[in-house]
Amino acid sequence: MDSKRAPDLNPLIQVADLTKIYHNGAGSIEVLRSVNLEIYAGEMVAVMGPSGSGKSTLLYILGLLQAPTSGSYCWEGINLLKLDRGQQAEFRRRRLGFVFQACDLLENSNVYENLEFPLIYEGVERQERPPRIVEALRRVNLEHRLYHSANLLSGGERQRVAVARALVNRPQLILADEPTGQLDRRHGHLVMEHFEEIAAVGDTAVVVVTHDPDIAARCNRVCPMEDGVLYGIK
Amino acid sequence: MRFDDLVRVSLRQVVRHRRRYLGVGLAIAMGVAGFISIITMGQDVKKNFNEDLAFIGGVTIIRNVMELRPQFPLSKFHDDTVQAIRQIPGVTVASLVGLTHVKGNNKGQEEIFSVAAVDDNFWKMRGLKAETGVLFGPQEVKERQRLVVLGKRLAQSLFGTEDVAGRSLELDHDIYRVIGVVGGLRDINMEKGLFVPLTTATDRFAKELLLDRLYVRCATWDDVPSVAAAIPKVVAAHQSAKNLLVEVSWENLEHVKRVAFWIEFFIYLAFAATLILGGMGIWNIMMAAVRTRTREIGLKKAMGAEDRDILAQFLTEALCLSVMAAFIGVIIGRVLVEFLGLWIGMRPPEELFFTCLAFSLVCAVALGVGAGLYPSLQAARMEVVSATRYE
Numbered sequence: 001m002d003s004k005r006a007p008d009l010n011p012l013i014q015v016a017d018l019t020k021i022y023h024n025g026a027g028s029i030e031v032l033r034s035v036n037l038e039i040y041a042g043e044m045v046a047v048m049g050p051s052g053s054g055k056s057t058l059l060y061i062l063g064l065l066q067a068p069t070s071g072s073y074c075w076e077g078i079n080l081l082k083l084d085r086g087q088q089a090e091f092r093r094r095r096l097g098f099v100f101q102a103c104d105l106l107e108n109s110n111v112y113e114n115l116e117f118p119l120i121y122e123g124v125e126r127q128e129r130p131p132r133i134v135e136a137l138r139r140v141n142l143e144h145r146l147y148h149s150a151n152l153l154s155g156g157e158r159q160r161v162a163v164a165r166a167l168v169n170r171p172q173l174i175l176a177d178e179p180t181g182q183l184d185r186r187h188g189h190l191v192m193e194h195f196e197e198i199a200a201v202g203d204t205a206v207v208v209v210t211h212d213p214d215i216a217a218r219c220n221r222v223c224p225m226e227d228g229v230l231y232g233i234k
Numbered sequence: 235m236r237f238d239d240l241v242r243v244s245l246r247q248v249v250r251h252r253r254r255y256l257g258v259g260l261a262i263a264m265g266v267a268g269f270i271s272i273i274t275m276g277q278d279v280k281k282n283f284n285e286d287l288a289f290i291g292g293v294t295i296i297r298n299v300m301e302l303r304p305q306f307p308l309s310k311f312h313d314d315t316v317q318a319i320r321q322i323p324g325v326t327v328a329s330l331v332g333l334t335h336v337k338g339n340n341k342g343q344e345e346i347f348s349v350a351a352v353d354d355n356f357w358k359m360r361g362l363k364a365e366t367g368v369l370f371g372p373q374e375v376k377e378r379q380r381l382v383v384l385g386k387r388l389a390q391s392l393f394g395t396e397d398v399a400g401r402s403l404e405l406d407h408d409i410y411r412v413i414g415v416v417g418g419l420r421d422i423n424m425e426k427g428l429f430v431p432l433t434t435a436t437d438r439f440a441k442e443l444l445l446d447r448l449y450v451r452c453a454t455w456d457d458v459p460s461v462a463a464a465i466p467k468v469v470a471a472h473q474s475a476k477n478l479l480v481e482v483s484w485e486n487l488e489h490v491k492r493v494a495f496w497i498e499f500f501i502y503l504a505f506a507a508t509l510i511l512g513g514m515g516i517w518n519i520m521m522a523a524v525r526t527r528t529r530e531i532g533l534k535k536a537m538g539a540e541d542r543d544i545l546a547q548f549l550t551e552a553l554c555l556s557v558m559a560a561f562i563g564v565i566i567g568r569v570l571v572e573f574l575g576l577w578i579g580m581r582p583p584e585e586l587f588f589t590c591l592a593f594s595l596v597c598a599v600a601l602g603v604g605a606g607l608y609p610s611l612q613a614a615r616m617e618v619v620s621a622t623r624y625e
Contacts, residue, residue, distance in 0.1 A: 092537070117534060120239045169538070
């Protein structure tokens with residue numbers, strides 16, 4: 001995968017001097033301190049660190065779910081922080097996919113409906129949706145669960161459905177926040193296998209936030225993080 | 235987000251959470267059903283109510299008399315005047331009445347009878363029914379038949395019974411056939427008298443009979459003032475109205491209107507309270523939905539939903555709930571209208587029902603938007619990070 005970071009290629013993402021400070025009554029907390037990061041297409045990056053180190057905050061900022069206090073965040077040369085709320089939402093639905101720790105699926109909905117939402121927001125025609133949903137489910141080997149209720153799936157299946165949902169709008173970057181945190185070792189590695197395939201097959205970059213060294217080891221790059229500082233690249 | 239997706243997703247949510255929405259939906263449905271049945275059947279029920287009240291106080295009956303005034307000659311109501319009064323908007327029945335006294339023979343004894351010359355409209359105007367036998371109808375009046383209907387007290391005094399149909403009575407040297415006894419007069423003098431067809435009386439008691447009384451019955455008490463005001467003008471247009479006296483029981487009318495106003499007021503108050511409760515229910519339930527679905531909102535925003543998508547979805551859910559409840563209310567309302575129609579024997583105009591239907595749906599939309607807007611705004615303004623981390 002290192003070949004994909006060849007110096008002649010431009011990075012997909014460039015983050016420079018990113019800081020995030022929370023203010024509360026007692027004072028200020030600097031969660032991110034001058035973070036610099038470059039991510040290339042097709043790359044799998046692990047951000048690893050203990051709880052409270054700021055890795056999830058970094059992920060939310062990369063996902064445009066949260067604004068940094070200062071710094072720049074460029075996507076193929078465009079500063080995403082200058083987009084308004086609506087443009088950021090549009091960017092999210094066209095370019096980004098999210099996988100959260102808590103296997104977040106929409107309850108009272110089946111697998112198809114869960115995967116349909118990103119396509120609804122993207123404005124994909126109704127007849128084009130089923131093949132895309134089946135294709136995304138096939139990539140996580142769950143096409144046989146198409147019309148199963150989300151409530152009846154196992155933890156591993158739910159997380160794989162969440163991965164499929166992140167894939168369904170064909171994103172260029174998948175952001176996964178502790179995607180294996182609630183799974184056993186076997187299912188955790190199964191999910192990582194899917195991420196490896198996704199990164200290997202397409203030009204999709206994957207950023208995985210984790211505190212599990214085994215999970216981090218499966219990525220091309222590991223970026224340790226502590227007290228809001230992103231240390232050198234391993 | 236496309237409109238068809240928005241409606242489909244919102245309807246699905248309402249159907250899947252139907253147990254949560256059941257109470258609120260039922261409250262709105264009952265409110266709408268009540269509204270439709272009250273408004274659609276209101277006029278007919280009011281008409282029936284008027285008739286019933288007329289039996290008690292006669293508040294919708296206007297008594298018109300050509301008074302005996304020294305400076306003006308005696309006068310009576312002309313046929314064309316009566317016909318013109320019947321054409322006044324709000325008049326349901328106009329009954330010409332002539333009162334006189336006629337010599338008769340009762341078991342060889344000469345007696346003076348109080349005679350009321352009336353046509354079949356008189357029975358309708360006073361809401362009278364036959365106690366025994368029958369009352370004469372338009373055919374008997376037209377054919378000028380020699381028939382009499384007795385008051386209850388007169389029947390008792392003449393024959394010792396009220397079962398008098400088929401008996402005969404001599405009046406002014408003519409034999410009249412008794413066909414029945416009228417009940418419900420509530421006037422002792424009338425109960426002691428007898429009723430002869432107007433045409434027969436004008437033929438036979440022309441000298442003594444003066445058709446100087448005209449009773450007019452209005453459709454509702456709301457029509458009474460306009461009809462009372464119109465009568466002198468109509469009379470004046472056809473004959474002299476100098477000795478016309480128009481009598482209305484204004485005090486009774488005001489009293490009845492006051493009672494009816496409070497009844498109506500409480501019915502509308504109940505309807506308004508139902509809708510307000512329904513609206514508050516929608517508000518509450520949508521606020522609760524926003525709270526319990528916080529993670530869902532965060533997830534959807536992470537998937538790329540914009541604030542307006544979330545706003546539209548929650549607002550459409552509130553609308554779906556209120557409109558679906560209103561539709562159920564319309565169906566219940568229709569059933570109630572049919573049932574009430576059968577019960578009181580009336581058929582309300584279809585246009586009125588469809589007007590109510592349209593108004594109910596407009597109300598439901600206003601209710602859904604009004605009560606769902608704030609919770610939907612709350613949902614739309616939610617920050618993604620706090621929403622996705624919400625436990």
